[in-house]
Amino acid sequence: MTELRFDDRVAIVTGAGRGIGRAHALLLAERGAVVVVNDLGVDVGGADAGETPADDVVGEILALGGEAVADASDVSSAEGAAGLVAAAIARFGRLDVVVNNAGIIRYTDFPAADLDELRLHLAVHVGGSFNVTRAAWPHLVARGYGRLVFTTSSAIYGLPNLVSYGAAKGGVVGLARALATAGASHDIKANVISPIGLTRMMRASGALPDDVEALAAQVPPALVAPVMAYLAHETCPVTGEIYTAGGGRAARVFIGETHGVTSGIRTPEDVAAGWDEINDAAGFFVPESTHDQYVKRSQLVEVDGDRGRAT
Numbered sequence: 181m182t183e184l185r186f187d188d189r190v191a192i193v194t195g196a197g198r199g200i201g202r203a204h205a206l207l208l209a210e211r212g213a214v215v216v217v218n219d220l221g222v223d224v225g226g227a228d229a230g231e232t233p234a235d236d237v238v239g240e241i242l243a244l245g246g247e248a249v250a251d252a253s254d255v256s257s258a259e260g261a262a263g264l265v266a267a268a269i270a271r272f273g274r275l276d277v278v279v280n281n282a283g284i285i286r287y288t289d290f291p292a293a294d295l296d297e298l299r300l301h302l303a304v305h306v307g308g309s310f311n312v313t314r315a316a317w318p319h320l321v322a323r324g325y326g327r328l329v330f331t332t333s334s335a336i337y338g339l340p341n342l343v344s345y346g347a348a349k350g351g352v353v354g355l356a357r358a359l360a361t362a363g364a365s366h367d368i369k370a371n372v373i374s375p376i377g378l379t380r381m382m383r384a385s386g387a388l389p390d391d392v393e394a395l396a397a398q399v400p401p402a403l404v405a406p407v408m409a410y411l412a413h414e415t416c417p418v419t420g421e422i423y424t425a426g427g428g429r430a431a432r433v434f435i436g437e438t439h440g441v442t443s444g445i446r447t448p449e450d451v452a453a454g455w456d457e458i459n460d461a462a463g464f465f466v467p468e469s470t471h472d473q474y475v476k477r478s479q480l481v482e483v484d485g486d487r488g489r490a491t
Contacts, residue, residue, distance in 0.1 A: 184413050186213035190272045191412065192264065194218045194255050194312060195282030197233025199379035200331075200401040204279050205237055207405040208412070209246035213277065216268045217241075218251040224380050226284035226300055255282050256303040261311030265319070275319050277412045279329045280309035280352075285381045287341045298344040305331075305348035309355055317368075326368035327412045330356040332422065334374055353422060353435075360420030361469050369419035371411040374433060376426025377401040399427040406430075420468060436466045437473070442480045 191208050195201040197219030209215045219234040234250035241248040251267060254260035268275050284304045286297055309330055320326030332353050335346035353372055360370040378396045407425035410416060422433040438461055441454040451458070467473035 184211065184409065184415065186211045186277070186409075186413070189213045189276040190216070190268060190274050191277035191279065192216045192218060192268055192275065192312065192316070193279040193281060194264075194308060196279075197221065197231075197237055199381070200375050200377050200404050201279075201281040202233075202237050203377075203401040203405040204281060204408050205248065206240065206244075207402075207409050208277070208279075209241040209248055210244065211409065214272055215241060215246070215248040216251055216264070216271075217248055218253060218255065218264055218282070220252055220254050220282075222284070224284060225286045226304060255308035255312050258311050258314075261308070262315045264312060265315035269319060274323065275316055276323075276325065277327045277329075278312060278316050279331075279408060279412060280312055281329075281331045282308050283331065283381075285342070285345050288344070289341050290343045293341075293343045298347065301344040301348035302351065305345075306351040306355060309352055313355075313359060320363070320368050321366045324367055325414075326363065326366070327414070327416060328356070328359060328363070328368065328370040329408050329411045330370065330372045332372050332374045334376070334424070336374075357420045357469070361471075364419065369411075369416055371416070371419060372422040373404070373408050373411065374422060374424040375401075375404040376424065376429075377404050403428055434466045436464045437477075438462075438464050439480055442477075 186208055189212070191213045193201055193205045193208065193215060196205040196215075196217040201219070205215045205217050217234045217237045219237075221231040221233055222228055232250070232252065234252060238248045238250045249271060251264050253264040255264060265275065282304060284301065286301070288297060313328060316326070330352050333345070333349040335342045336350045336353065339346060356370045356372045359368075363370055377399050379401055404425045407423055407430050411423070424431050424433055438459065440458045445451060445454065465476055467476060
């Protein structure tokens with residue numbers, strides 16, 4: 181199989197100073213990309229740690245013969261994101277790939293997780309992804325090409341002490357899917373990765389097994405990066421999709437609907453009577469967009485004409 185390369189491509193990776201972001205930056209650089217390594221240098225909860233991890237990663241890339249520059253912009257602000265993109269364009273004259281990886285995490289039980297905590301998570305995960313992509317968008321549209329990779333989490337399935345984090349990661353999914361539809365006519369593809377890797381964030385949970393080193397060997401951050409790289413490559417065949425990656429495993433995650441009851445629901449009693457059929461996952465469908473969901477729903481109603489599943 182032909183090696184997937186990124187020669188002559190310029191990539192921005194946010195939150196790339198450590199962990200999974202670092203693995204992303206290193207793999208892209210190894211495959212020929214010029215990488216803008218963005219990291220604010222904060223701790224896992226978003227507090228200023230006074231560190232410059234982006235410089236360290238750039239040093240690693242240069243030592244391996246690659247090309248990279250460091251950036252310490254705060255992507256949670258529109259100004260910081262605009263500065264990051266402007267610096268990439270000024271230095272390299274183009275932008276091809278944006279990997280929105282920057283994030284924070286605070287483990288807080290509910291309802292101790294307050295509005296300020298929610299706002300902080302939204303600002304970094306959703307706001308940061310939105311800001312960087314918005315700043316990059318005109319450049320990608322002008323060239324008629326772009327690959328966007330967003331970062332969600334299995335926290336969207338639900339964890340009691342990650343209400344704010346899970347809400348923000350769910351927002352990232354909605355953002356990416358909307359941008360997939362907006363970019364379709366410009367060959368701008370937007371996909372989402374849900375990584376599993378032993379990082380500072382996972383260590384901060386306080387719920388690791390006794391044999392941490394065994395876990396580290398099983399799910400190193402480096403085994404997330406190959407899925408990211410495929411989604412960021414020019415040959416990526418999909419947009420608006422979600423993939424989980426880690427420990428050598430990759431799998432598609434999707435949002436689907438059952439066929440359900442297509443007509444006849446007028447009262448709560450109708451819902452109760454049709455409950456089993458509403459929940460029957462056999463023959464589910466996966467909408468590609470809001471418009472696609474509407475069309476498929478309309479087709480089901482037309483086929484049935486009454487309560488029941490489409491045939």
